[in-house]
Structures are given as C-alpha cells and as structure tokens.
Amino acid sequence: MATNGNGQRRQSQTDLMQQAASKSQSSKPKRHFRWMTMLLFATMFQLISMMPVMVNAEESELEIATVFGGFILVEWLYFICARAFAKQRATELEIIAFTLSGVGLVTVASVNPDYALKQFVAILIGLAAFIILLAIMRNVEVISALRIPVAVAAVGLLGVNLVMAETVNGALNWITLGSFSIQPSELVKVAFIFVGAATLEKLQSTQSLTRYLIFSLGCVGALFLMRDFGTALIFFSTFLVIAFMRSGDIKTIGLISVAAVLGAGLIIYFKPYVASRFEAYRHVWEYASEGGYQQTRVLSYSASGGFFGLGIGNGRLRNVFASTTDLIFGVVCEEWGLVVGFCVILCFAFVAVYALRLARHARSTVYSIAAVASAALLLVQLSLNVFGVTDLLPLTGVTLPFVSRGGTSMICSWALFAFIKSSDIKTYPILEKQMDE
Amino acid sequence: MDFEFVFDFIESSSRYLLAGLALLIIGSCVFSLVTRHFGSRVGSYLVETKTNKKIPLTRWENSIGRSPTCDVILTNATVSRFHAVISKRRTGWVVADTGSRTGVFVGGEKIGKPVKLNHGDKISFGTARYEFFDVDVDDLEREKERARMRQARAAARSPMRVPTRAGNDSVGFMPALIDEASEKAYVLGCDSCIVGRSPECDIKLRYPTVASKHTKIYKIGNSWFIEDLGSTTGTKLNARTVSAGRRRLKSGDIISLGGAIFVFNERYKIRRK
Numbered sequence: 001m002a003t004n005g006n007g008q009r010r011q012s013q014t015d016l017m018q019q020a021a022s023k024s025q026s027s028k029p030k031r032h033f034r035w036m037t038m039l040l041f042a043t044m045f046q047l048i049s050m051m052p053v054m055v056n057a058e059e060s061e062l063e064i065a066t067v068f069g070g071f072i073l074v075e076w077l078y079f080i081c082a083r084a085f086a087k088q089r090a091t092e093l094e095i096i097a098f099t100l101s102g103v104g105l106v107t108v109a110s111v112n113p114d115y116a117l118k119q120f121v122a123i124l125i126g127l128a129a130f131i132i133l134l135a136i137m138r139n140v141e142v143i144s145a146l147r148i149p150v151a152v153a154a155v156g157l158l159g160v161n162l163v164m165a166e167t168v169n170g171a172l173n174w175i176t177l178g179s180f181s182i183q184p185s186e187l188v189k190v191a192f193i194f195v196g197a198a199t200l201e202k203l204q205s206t207q208s209l210t211r212y213l214i215f216s217l218g219c220v221g222a223l224f225l226m227r228d229f230g231t232a233l234i235f236f237s238t239f240l241v242i243a244f245m246r247s248g249d250i251k252t253i254g255l256i257s258v259a260a261v262l263g264a265g266l267i268i269y270f271k272p273y274v275a276s277r278f279e280a281y282r283h284v285w286e287y288a289s290e291g292g293y294q295q296t297r298v299l300s301y302s303a304s305g306g307f308f309g310l311g312i313g314n315g316r317l318r319n320v321f322a323s324t325t326d327l328i329f330g331v332v333c334e335e336w337g338l339v340v341g342f343c344v345i346l347c348f349a350f351v352a353v354y355a356l357r358l359a360r361h362a363r364s365t366v367y368s369i370a371a372v373a374s375a376a377l378l379l380v381q382l383s384l385n386v387f388g389v390t391d392l393l394p395l396t397g398v399t400l401p402f403v404s405r406g407g408t409s410m411i412c413s414w415a416l417f418a419f420i421k422s423s424d425i426k427t428y429p430i431l432e433k434q435m436d437e
Numbered sequence: 438m439d440f441e442f443v444f445d446f447i448e449s450s451s452r453y454l455l456a457g458l459a460l461l462i463i464g465s466c467v468f469s470l471v472t473r474h475f476g477s478r479v480g481s482y483l484v485e486t487k488t489n490k491k492i493p494l495t496r497w498e499n500s501i502g503r504s505p506t507c508d509v510i511l512t513n514a515t516v517s518r519f520h521a522v523i524s525k526r527r528t529g530w531v532v533a534d535t536g537s538r539t540g541v542f543v544g545g546e547k548i549g550k551p552v553k554l555n556h557g558d559k560i561s562f563g564t565a566r567y568e569f570f571d572v573d574v575d576d577l578e579r580e581k582e583r584a585r586m587r588q589a590r591a592a593a594r595s596p597m598r599v600p601t602r603a604g605n606d607s608v609g610f611m612p613a614l615i616d617e618a619s620e621k622a623y624v625l626g627c628d629s630c631i632v633g634r635s636p637e638c639d640i641k642l643r644y645p646t647v648a649s650k651h652t653k654i655y656k657i658g659n660s661w662f663i664e665d666l667g668s669t670t671g672t673k674l675n676a677r678t679v680s681a682g683r684r685r686l687k688s689g690d691i692i693s694l695g696g697a698i699f700v701f702n703e704r705y706k707i708r709r710k
Contacts, residue, residue, distance in 0.1 A: 033469045038462060045458040048451050090473070092466040099462055139495070150499040248506040248519060287620040308452040339456035361475035364497035416686060425475070432476075 020427055035091045038395035039079050042095055043072055046102040049336075052068035052383075053110040054311045060113040067116045071105060071123065078127060088342045090426040093417050096347050101126075101410070103340070108405045111318045115405055122407035126414030133415055137422035138431075140364055147198040151215055154191035157184040158222040165226065185223060185231045186408035188375060190415040192219060192235060195418075196242035197370035209247050213256075224267070228272070230388075230396025234380050236260060241376045245359075245369045278394040294320060298330035298389040302341070309337030324405040326397050329386050344403065348382045351375055351420065358423045363431075374416040447531075479572055480525055483509070486559070486566040498524040500535075501562060508543040515539045515563025523554065523569075530554040530571060539563035560584075586617060586700075612661060613705035614640065622705060629655035631666070632694070646670045646695030652679075654686065661686040661703060672694025 010119050033343045050068045074150035075098050082088040101123050136142055161184040163174050174181045196212060216239045224230035243253050268275045280352040284292030284299075301317040304310070315334040317323055333341040357373035359368035376403050385400045398407050401413040425432045447454075479493040492509055499508040505516040511520070517537040524531055533551035534541040537573040541553050554560065558576040560567050564692055612625040614632070623640045630639035635649035642651075648668035662683040665672040672679045673693035674686070685693075688703040 003454050038465060041458055045455065045462060048447070048454055048458070051451070052448070090469075092470045093460065099459070248500070248504060308456050311452055336459075337452060337456050340459045344458040346467065347463055348469055354467075354470040354473070357471070357473070357475070361477055362496075363478075408476050424473075426473075 016228060033090050033092055035079060035083070035089065035095065038092075038095050039076070042099050043075070044100065044103070046072060046075075046106070049102070049106045049312060051380070053106055056110070056313050057113050057385045064109055064113050064116055067105070067109065067120045070175055071102065073121055074124065074127070082257045087429040089172055090424065091130075093351070093421050096351070096404060097130075097414060097417050101345060103332060103336070103344070104328065104400075104403035104405070104410075106312065107328060107335070107403070108324045109326050110313050110335075111331070112316065115324065118403055118407065119410070122410040123414075125407065129411050130414040130418045130421075133418035134422055134427065137367075137370070137418065140366055143366055144192070147195055149193045151195045154188045154195070155218055155251050156221060157191075157213070160184070160220060162225060173223075173226045173231070176426045180407070183406065183408040185226070185228055186406075186412040187218060189231075189234070189238075189412050192216070192238060193242070193370060193373045193416070193419060195247070195379065196373060197238075197366045209243055209249075209252070211245070212242070227274075228397075229277075230384050230398035233384065233396065234377060234398065238373050238377045242373050245365075245372060281394040282391065284391045292391075293390060294322065294327055294394060295391045297325055299391065301332035302330045302338075305334035305337055307338050309335050309340070310335070311335065325399055326385065326395070326404070327389055329400050330389055332403065344400070345386065347384065348375075348378050348401070352366045352379050355423070358420070362423045370419040371423035372420040378416055378417055380411070455646075470630055474647055481523070481530055481554075481569065481571045481573075483560070483567040487569060496524060498522055502537075511562060511565055513563060513565040517563075518560050528553070529675065530569070532569075533562065537562070561611065609707055610704040611707055612656075612698040612701070614692065614701055614705050615698055615705070623699075624705065626705065627655060629653065633666070642694065642697070644694070645696045646697055648695070651694050652692075661701070 027335045033372070046068075053166060054061060054065055076096065077089060078098075080093070082091060105116065105119050105123065108119045136146070161173065161175055166174055166176065173183050173185050175184060179422070195215060216235070220232050220235050220239070223229075223235060240253060240257065243256065244250070247253075280291030282288040284295040286292070288296045297317055297320045301315060305315070309315075312335050315331060317327060317330050319332050320327060329341060329344070332344065352375040355371040358371045362368040362371065381398050381401055384396055385404075388395040388398070401407040401416075402410065421427050445472075450543065466675055472548075477495040479495055480497070480597070481494045483492040483494065484490070485492070494509070496508060500519065500522050501509045501511060501516075502518050502520040503511060503516050507531060517539065519535050520537040521564045522533050522535055524533070531551045532541060532543060532548065532554050534548055540547045540563070542548070544559055547606070547708045554569050554571075556569070557572045558569045562571050583659065614623045615621070615624070616623070621640070625640065627639055631650055631651045632638060632640045632642060632647075632654060633650040634644070634647050637648060648670065649667070650666050651668045651670075652672045653666055655664070661672060663672065663679060663686050664683040665679045672695075674684050675691055676693075686701050686703070688701065690701045692699045692701055
C-alpha cells in the first residue's frame with residue numbers, strides 16, 4: 001500500500017512538471033475573429049445594397065428606410081450586447097446569418113415594399129429564437145427533460161396542420177391565424193433535430209432508434225399527406241443523418257432507405273398526381289410556358305446577370321410568380337450577380353464542413369448530432385432549392401434558408417444556426433474556462 | 438452638385454463593390470470557422486491492466502467497441518463491435534452495456550443497468566481488463582500537490598538563517614536549490630558546484646536516486662546553467678530531460694534529479710547571523 005502511494009505521488013509529480021513544461025510552450029498568442037471589422041464590412045455591404053431600393057421606392061420610402069435602419073440597428077445591438085454581456089468573440093455564424101438575412105430583406109423589399117416589415121419582424125423573431133435556443137442548449141439535463149414535450153408538441157402541430165390547413169400552391173402546409181399565416185412544418189424541423197439529438201440514455205443501440213423511427217415516420221407521413229414532398233425529403237435525409245449518428249449502424253439505415261425508396265415508388269405508382277407535379281422535370285424547355293415556366297425563366301434571367309449582376313431592381317425575374325420565395329436564388333443571381341449567388345452557396349457548404357469538425361470535438365454527443373443534423377438539413381434544403389430552380393432536381397418549392405421571404409422559414413434557419421453554434425465550446429466562455437483549467 | 442458625382446460613382450461601382458464585399462465577408466467568416474482550433478479536455482481515462490496503456494476519454498459519452506466508428510476502439514476479440522458507453526452525468530461517470538455479447542464487468546460483477554464508476558474501479562469488457570480513473574479526482578490530488586509546491590516556493594523566498602563567521606545581521610541573496618518536499622534549502626556557495634551523493638561534492642544530497650556525481654550547476658557571466666554529469670537516473674529541467682550540453686536556469690525552474698524535486702531560486706534571501 002505504501003509503495004503504491006509513493007508511486008502515485010511520483011506520477012503526480014511528473015504530471016506537475018509536464019504542466020510546467022507545457023505552460024512555457026503554449027505562450028504563442030491566440031488568433032481571435034475580428035468581429036468588429038467584419039461587422040463594419042457587413043454594414044457597408046448592406047448600406048450599398050439598400051441604397052438603390054430606397055431611391056426606387058417612391059411612396060413607401062419612409063417605411064423602407066425605417067425597416068432598413070431598424071435592421072442595421074438590431075444587428076449592431078446584437079453584436080455589442082453579445083460581446084459585452086455574453087463575452088462572445090467567435091461570432092462568424094451570426095455575421096453570415098445577418099449578411100444572408102440582409103440580402104433576403106433587401107431583395108424582398110425591392111420586389112414589394114409591403115413585404116419588408118413582415119420580413120424584418122421575422123428576422124427579429126428568428127434572432128430571439130436563436131438566443132433562447134443557445135440558452136437552452138447550454139445544459140444537457142434541460143435538453144433531456146424537454147425532449148418528450150417537444151416531440152409531443154411537434155406531432156400535435158402537424159396534426160393541427162392537417163386538420164386546419166388550406167391548400168396553397170398544391171401543398172396543404174399553411175395555417176392562417178388572423179393576418180399571419182404560419183408553416184408548421186418549418187417549426188417541426190427544429191423540433192425534429194432537437195428530439196433526435198437528445199439521446200443521452202441509450203446511445204448506439206438499434207432499439208433506441210425505434211421510438212425515434214416512429215416519431216420520424218409520423219412526421220414524414222404527415223408531410224406526405226400535406227403533399228409537401230420537398231420538406232418530406234428534407235426530413236427523411238435529416239433522419240438518415242441522425243439515425244447514423246445515434247446508432248452507427250449502417251445496415252439498419254440501408255434497410256430503412258430501401259424501404260423508403262420502395263414506399264415512394266409505390267406512392268408514385270398508385271397516386272399519379274404526385275408524378276404529374278414533377279412532369280416538367282428535365283423537360284423544362286418543352287414545357288417552357290407551362291410546368292417549366294419558372295425554371296426556364298430562372299435559367300435565362302440568371303444567366304443574363306453575369307458575374308456582377310444587373311443591379312438591384314433592374315432584373316426581370318422579379319415579375320415571375322414566387323420570385324421572392326422559391327425563385328429568390330435566381331433573383332439574387334440576376335440582380336446581385338453570380339458572385340454573390342455563389343457566396344450564398346459557399347456559406348452553407350463550409351458551415352457543413354465546420355459542423356463536421358465540431359462533431360468530432362463537441363463535448364457531448366447531443367451537440368455532435370445537433371450540429372451535423374442542422375448543417376445537413378440546411379444543405380439539403382439549399383440543394384433542393386438551388387438545384388430545383390435550375391432543373392437539376394425536381395422543383396419542390398422549398399425555401400432558401402435565411403434569404404427567402406417567409407417568417408417560419410427564417411425562424412427555422414436561425415434556430416438551426418443556434419444548434420450549430422451551441423456545439424462550439426467557445427459559445428459558452430464559462431464552460432471553456434473550466435475546460436482550460 | 439458635388440454630391441451627385443459621388444452618388445453616381447457609388448451607383449456605377451456598387452455592383453463590383455457588392456460582389457467584392459460579399460466575397461470578403463463570407464470568405465473570412467468561413468475561413469475562420471473552418472480553421473478554428475478546438476481544445477479537448479480529458480475527463481477520465483482507462484488504464485489497460487496488462488500493458489499499463491493509458492486511454493484518455495475526452496467526451497461526455499464515449500462509445501467503446503471493436504467498430505472503427507467507436508470513440509475508443511478495442512482490438513480484443515471478446516469485445517463486441519458496439520460494446521459499452523461510458524458517459525458523464527451530473528452525479529459522476531456511468532458505464533452502460535449496449536447489448537454486448539460478452540458483457541461489462543465492474544469490480545468483477547456483470548452489470549445489467551448502467552452502473553456508476555468510481556475512481557480506481559476495475560472494469561472489464563469481455564476479457565479485456567481496465568482500470569478507470571476520474572481526472573477530477575486526480576485533479577484534487579494535483580491541487581494538493583500544487584498547494585505544497587506553492588508553499589515550497591514561498592519558503593524558498595523567505596529568509597533563512599545560515600551560520601557565517603561574521604557577526605553581522607545583514608540580509609543577502611544567494612542562489613539556492615530548495616527541496617520541494619522538505620523545503621530544505623541548499624545554498625550554492627560557489628560559482629561552479631557539483632551536486633551529488635558523494636562527500637566530495639559541493640552540494641551533498643542524501644537521496645537514493647541521486648548519483649554520486651549527478652549534475653553540475655555553474656555560473657557564466659550573470660547566468661546560471663545546469664549540466665548532467667552522466668547520471669543513470671537523469672536530470673530533468675521542467676520535465677524535459679537535460680541530455681547533452683548545458684541548459685540555462687531561471688528562478689522558479691523545477692529540477693528533478695532522478696525523481697527528487699528541487700526548485701531553483703537565483704535570489705534566495707538569507708539572513709547572516
């Protein structure tokens with residue numbers, strides 16, 4: 001016993017000396033993200049893009065000026081408060097989110113000034129959701145406790161949606177409450193990832209997947225009944241990512257995928273109206289004035305924009321139906337230029353890379369799953385939107401995250417960014433400090 | 438009128454400015470995200486009983502198994518592909534069997550439900566045997582160790598009476614080695630001192646691990662240096678072995694002579710009696 005005690009002491013002494021050595025080594029300065037510089041650049045970008053919209057808006061100039069001013073004010077307030085009260089330094093994700101939201105807000109306001117205020121309110125609610133989720137995600141115990149209520153609320157919301165919804169553009173996914181219309185499936189996206197990530201109890205066992213599988217089937221099934229196939233596909237791919245990360249079991253996931261493909265095939269076979277919605281896919285030029293109207297316009301108008309665009313307000317795609325929602329990528333390419341369009345895509349691609357790196361270093365599996373699933377969802381949604389309007393995939397009518405007009409979509413995008421940000425230990429300086437000790 | 442010119446210029450160049458700014462903003466944000474450095478904290482570790490190999494557990498949930506997707510990959514044939522998960526709860530560390538074929542044993546007993554792990558518990562996955570250590574408990578020990586070290590350093594700074602022939606009571610500074618454990622100070626009275634167990638040495642240390650002529654500490658100009666004299670147990674300066682040649686010494690440096698720890702103090706305060 002005595003020798004053992006000595007041995008332990010010897011070991012802790014060497015540890016101590018190693019610490020002394022590492023302290024002298026790690027004296028090189030840390031590189032911080034220059035959030036203030038980036039914020040100034042982002043504000044410059046926004047001011048330059050807002051100018052032509054303000055000049056062109058004749059009657060509603062005051063309203064638009066208020067909205068734009070409010071947006072920039074909120075942006076600065078957020079960053080200053082985040083630095084002062086929450087000691088945030090690594091705010092790259094917020095810069096990206098505000099830049100993209102700004103692009104969306106300006107485009108939407110330039111097409112129809114009446115949309116501006118609603119879009120601004122959506123950004124505000126999105127930002128609030130972002131902050132609240134960051135606070136919730138801080139504590140794993142809170143996440144576990146909220147899992148079941150959130151799942152129940154999500155299923156309830158989809159049920160209410162099925163009963164109450166009105167058909168808009170061939171899909172049943174809108175609930176109208178007074179002067180607001182909300183799209184519950186967007187909110188359920190957030191719940192879907194939240195429930196999927198909160199799996200502390202039974203990791204890596206196939207049985208633990210069963211309950212989540214039932215929940216997912218419920219969600220995807222409800223979306224199919226609503227005929228919102230784009231969102232159903234987004235849910236399904238997110239489900240695959242979460243299922244893999246929870247169980248690590250490729251075989252089961254392969255089986256599920258095969259079953260899903262067969263199921264989709266059966267639905268298309270027995271319900272021909274589903275297939276007829278995608279009739280124009282790969283044949284848009286043959287149906288150029290019918291089913292392929294939007295895609296052909298996106299293709300030719302965004303090509304005419306070139307690298308640097310025609311200037312905000314000078315495009316022609318803005319007059320096509322759904323130009324501020326589904327086709328907004330085309331509008332951005334035409335008026336802002338291909339460079340800005342590509343920047344939008346690059347954002348999500350690299351945020352996904354970041355999420356993958358985060359997953360390997362996150363403190364808990366909850367965060368790994370939340371980050372990767374959110375990034376995957378955003379990436380799938382972006383692909384469905386961008387490739388849909390350019391006829392590489394069927395046009396399913398999903399929104400471009402952060403940019404498209406739509407309140408619930410904006411809130412969902414901010415919430416998903418909160419999941420990614422919460423996985424980074426730098427978001428919680430107190431926890432990071434504990435780690436360093 | 439002048440303003441119109443500025444306005445026109447901005448209007449005509451705004452397309453390029455927008456593209457450039459977008460590239461700049463998105464580019465630097467994305468670059469910063471992708472190149473971010475993540476630290477990781479070792480929360481606990483497993484030590485393989487047979488080989489004494491240390492396996493750090495860096496996450497809150499660590500999957501253990503033979504599959505390459507596990508956090509801890511064990512090659513033992515009796516370990517299942519997904520064998521167990523060791524996870525951190527608010528109450529402490531817990532191990533759960535995730536449907537393994539050969540079972541998880543804590544303290545020799547097969548577990549059914551998740552079981553709490555304590556510092557030093559013996560844990561087996563199939564026939565692969567490990568010991569579990571919680572870093573936080575280790576930290577407690579280390580904190581005690583650090584407190585002792587602080588004390589030793591404080592003692593090194595405090596004056597000590599050294600008998601000298603002169604009767605004056607003036608205060609002076611001398612370089613010294615302070616034993617970390619006993620806080621005893623060995624004053625370096627000459628500009629080149631041999632340290633060792635042998636009676637010929639300038640500084641005689643009666644420690645079993647110290648060689649008869651272990652190391653040499655000497656002064657060149659105003660700086661002190663340390664040099665190993667080919668001892669078998671070795672000399673370490675701040676945990677790094679002093680192999681060949683001399684190394685510079687500074688106050689507060691930690692010197693290990695075959696495991697005996699000393700703190701070097703260049704200006705050790707002594708009071709002459």
